[in-house]
Structure formats: structure tokens, C-alpha cells
Amino acid sequence: MALHNPELRNFLLSRRARLGPGDVGLPTSGSRRVDGLRREEVAALADVSVDHYIRLERGRASQVSDTVLDAVARALRLTPAEHRHLYRLARPDALTPRDPAETPVRSGVRQALQAMTAPAYLVGARGLIREWNRPASEVFVDFARIPPERRHVGWIVFTDPRARELYADWETKAHETTAYLRTEVAQYPHDAELAAHVAELARASADFRALWSRHAVLGISHGTTAIRHPSAGVLELSFETMRLTDDPREVVVVYSAAAGSPSAAALARIAAREPPDSAPGAPGRNGLPAREPREGGERSS
Structure with a gap:
């Protein structure tokens, strides 16, 4: 039938x-x-x-x-x-995808991210930010301070008040995020967790409800964005997506700036900074506790 x-x-x-x-x-x-x-x-x-x-x-x-x-x-x-x-x-995928929380991020993927001097993070199913490097935490938000169940791109963009200050063009970021979730729903209609995530976003954000009703669709594998950094000013960045895992729903998003630009110089300064004290509870940048060390060498979100 x-x-x-x-x-x-x-x-x-x-x-x-x-x-x-x-x-x-x-x-x-x-x-x-x-x-x-x-x-x-x-x-x-x-x-x-x-x-x-x-x-x-x-x-x-x-x-x-x-x-x-x-x-x-x-x-x-x-x-x-x-x-x-x-x-x-x-032609949707009839299989219900694995919950990303059930599959730890491979140590090799984590090492590759940490070796990058450019801000980068791994996004999994439903927009879950699974892994990131230090420059990403400094340029965007301290992801370690966000509860894992809220560490989703959609939840951050639409419900975290800092996002409207962070993204110089928040409306475009919101439009792209909604279009990304539309693509996810189309490809994985049997993902109950995704449906619940979208429903929760709709209850929490009138902006998301309005954008969702438009059925906007975009092919987003690269683009540009402007970030307001507290000390470096506005960073004009480009982003590219790449795959480091065999999960079709996982991509690494890497940000860079044009060579010789003020934004490139600012990114270089951010990458050269000494990392904050990694001891549990020690104050990190902006006075927030630093990221706690992971147990067992692997991390699941």
C-alpha cells in the first residue's frame, strides 16, 4: 500500500x-x-x-x-x-537512522578536527553538533557549556539569545537552518526524534514556525557568514562542508577567511592563543568553566 x-x-x-x-x-x-x-x-x-x-x-x-x-x-x-x-x-530513505548518541565519534575524526587551525565542527543527524575544535568554541559559542540535548544547530539559532548577536545576518542563518531541517525531514521521514525536534522548535520559536511554513529549500554545502566576535570585531568567513565519516548525515563544517584579510589575521590570532586551563571547573575564556576532559578517550553526544 x-x-x-x-x-x-x-x-x-x-x-x-x-x-x-x-x-x-x-x-x-x-x-x-x-x-x-x-x-x-x-x-x-x-x-x-x-x-x-x-x-x-x-x-x-x-x-x-x-x-x-x-x-x-x-x-x-x-x-x-x-x-x-x-x-x-x-523517494525517502525508509530506514530509521541510528541515534548519533549511540555511536561515539571516532578518535581519528576528533584528532583531525583538533589539528585544524580553522574553526570547525562535526554536525550529525538532526543538526546535532557532535564534536568541535577550540577555534570553533572561541569564534562561535562554548559548545561544551550547552547541554548535549540542546546542542543542535536549530535549537542554538532559534532559542539561544546570543545567536542574534553572534550572526550579523541572523535572518539568513535562520533561513538556512530551517531549509537544512526541511531537507532532513524529507530524506528521513521515519525519524521520530527528528520529528519531535522540529515540533519542539515550533513550540519554542515563532520565527521558526513562520519560516517552516514557507517550505524553503536550499542546497547548502558552502557559503559565507559574518560573525560578531567580542574582541576581534566582525569576522567575514566562508564555510565549506566535507565528510570524514561513513554516516551520510554527518558533515564537518570548516570556516576560513580570505588570505590577507583582517578576518584571516584575526583567525590566526585566535588559533595561536594558548588554550585555557583544562582542569575540570577551571575558568576558561569569558569566565566560563573550561571543557571537562573526556572519559575513556571516546565521547558520545
Whole structure:
């Protein structure tokens, strides 16, 4: 029996509603009872039967071919990122992913992060920040001071008041974070923990609720951001993502600055600083306790 996917339905509805007849070369005269295009119009533009399109929009995509998906993407004028998102929704991973807390971060991955002089951290399923290096703690926030159950990108961006001061363009960061979670939900619809995380964010943040309702989709593997640092001023940074593990949901995000720029000089000064006292409870930078040593050489989040 075909699975009903409300995310697929809502995404198609949102994309159909944003297009008017004039956007796709159809007559604009006459009264219309719906916002955007009608289902029949999308089906005609995609050259598929109305029943076929209705089945897809009801979230039943198991019997819809890739050819039909591509035709619907063209009819709805989807961007490349939205086209990929449509495929994720129509062809989701049926397996429930492992909880990242059950799999310790490999010592080699941790060592690679600590060897980097650039700020870097490992992000796992549901946006959980699993590991980080000292420059990342100094440039962003002291992740060790955040309870593990709250050490998620979404929770930090939308509920930690420091985030609005940290990110010079908080609105863009919030938009990117929401789009990332949308991609996660599309690819892993059976992840109950992810669904609970999104629901909790929606209850905690009106900003997240508003952005989530837009069904924004972005392909975010690199980009730029501006960080307000308490001593170095505004840092203009670029970021790239890379994979160091075999988990498809884990990426390392590495930040850098243009060679010769004031931001690059500031990052170099941050990397050259002596680390704070590592004794448990000893005051670290900004007067906060330093990170406690890990037990057994491995850490799970």
C-alpha cells in the first residue's frame, strides 16, 4: 500500500500556490477560486494525467516515475535545490537512522578536527553538533557549556539569545537552518526524534514556525557568514562542508577567511592563543568553566 507523505503534499501545494497563470504562459482573465495554479493546469503543463498529478500531490509517490517527477518539477518551475528536494520527498530513505548518541565519534575524526587551525565542527543527524575544535568554541559559542540535548544547530539559532548577536545576518542563518531541517525531514521521514525536534522548535520559536511554513529549500554545502566576535570585531568567513565519516548525515563544517584579510589575521590570532586551563571547573575564556576532559578517550553526544 502506498505511503501517504504529508510533507510531499504540503511542498507541492506551496509551490503550486506561488505561481500564477501569467507566470507559465496561461490566460490570466476570469475569476479564480484558488491561489496560484489549479491541479489541472499543473498536470497539463507537465503533460501527465490529472489523476496522476493528484495522486502525487496527495503524497502517494510510490508508483510515480522519475519522468513524471521531472515533468512536474519543470511545470512548477522548481529550482535545482527544490527539484532535488522533490526527489527526496518522493523517494525517502525508509530506514530509521541510528541515534548519533549511540555511536561515539571516532578518535581519528576528533584528532583531525583538533589539528585544524580553522574553526570547525562535526554536525550529525538532526543538526546535532557532535564534536568541535577550540577555534570553533572561541569564534562561535562554548559548545561544551550547552547541554548535549540542546546542542543542535536549530535549537542554538532559534532559542539561544546570543545567536542574534553572534550572526550579523541572523535572518539568513535562520533561513538556512530551517531549509537544512526541511531537507532532513524529507530524506528521513521515519525519524521520530527528528520529528519531535522540529515540533519542539515550533513550540519554542515563532520565527521558526513562520519560516517552516514557507517550505524553503536550499542546497547548502558552502557559503559565507559574518560573525560578531567580542574582541576581534566582525569576522567575514566562508564555510565549506566535507565528510570524514561513513554516516551520510554527518558533515564537518570548516570556516576560513580570505588570505590577507583582517578576518584571516584575526583567525590566526585566535588559533595561536594558548588554550585555557583544562582542569575540570577551571575558568576558561569569558569566565566560563573550561571543557571537562573526556572519559575513556571516546565521547558520545
